[in-house]
Structures are given as C-alpha cells and as structure tokens.
Amino acid sequence: MFPVRLFFLILCVAFGAATASAQTTNVAFGTVKADPTLPVEVTADTLDVNQADGSAEFRGNVKIGQGEMRLSAERVLVIYGAGGKGIQRMEAVGNVVLVNGPDAAQADRADYSIDTGVIVMTGDVLLTQGDNALTSDRMTVNLTTGTAQMAGRVKTILNPDGDN
16 A cells, blocks of 8 residues: 555655745644644753844753653744743754654754744755655745745655655
C-alpha cells in the first residue's frame, strides 16, 4: 500500500516543480494541529528581563513547549504585548529545532507570532518527515492548520520504500 503521507509529499513536490519559477512547496506539518492559545513553558540556562521594552531573553539550552509543539534554540527573545500582557512573539536563533508530532524542522532562525500560530523559519531549513527530507531557504509553518510552505531553492529526497 502506497503511504498517504508520501503520496501527498510527492504531489506537493510535483506541484512545486510545475511552478519552479515561484520556488514554493506546500507540505503537511505535524499530525496534531497545535493550539497557540495554550500556555508556553520555557526553560533555559539564563534569563534577562528588560522592563523598558517588554522583552525577556532566554539563553543557553532553551527549550519551549506549547501543547504538542516543541522548540529548542541557543537563544530566544520573548516580546510581550502592550502593558506586558501576553506573549506577542518569540524570536529564536542558533540551532533552532521545531518538533510537532513525528515531523521535525531545523533552521538558523525562527520567528513565532503567537496570535496567528505562524512560525517562519529561515537559514538552511531542513524538514524531516520519517525517511523523507526537504530543504529550503525559508519555511512558514501554520500550527493551527498543520501546514507549511517551503520557499527558496526547495530540494527533496523521496524514499518510496519508507513507512510514511
């Protein structure tokens, strides 16, 4: 039986090849849709809080969890909303890894807009889904829909005998 996920991935790559001038590819990301309204748990080696601009910088072995979504990086800047209420966005840099269900993505940087549930990953992006892998310059992940769009020199390796 031809795995459904692999079939979807092949269709996405074929569509991406047909529109090579745009150099974008749409893919599924994660088996569980994330909920950006859930609390965000952050652990790190150090924390610096800046009351003046409403930000907090976590450094060293930063691990972030929100529901099923996991993100790790060397440094994460958290920017709070007006009046210091709620997280507006997070900027992660240095060996960024994003995991949602069985899917994982790596990049140099990730910008997470909490209110929209969108994460934009840039710099040597690598998406792995089981035995399959895609690389690009940029990947935009919508956690609420469980989809991602890869853009900029998209390349894939398909394993037709994989379990996905």
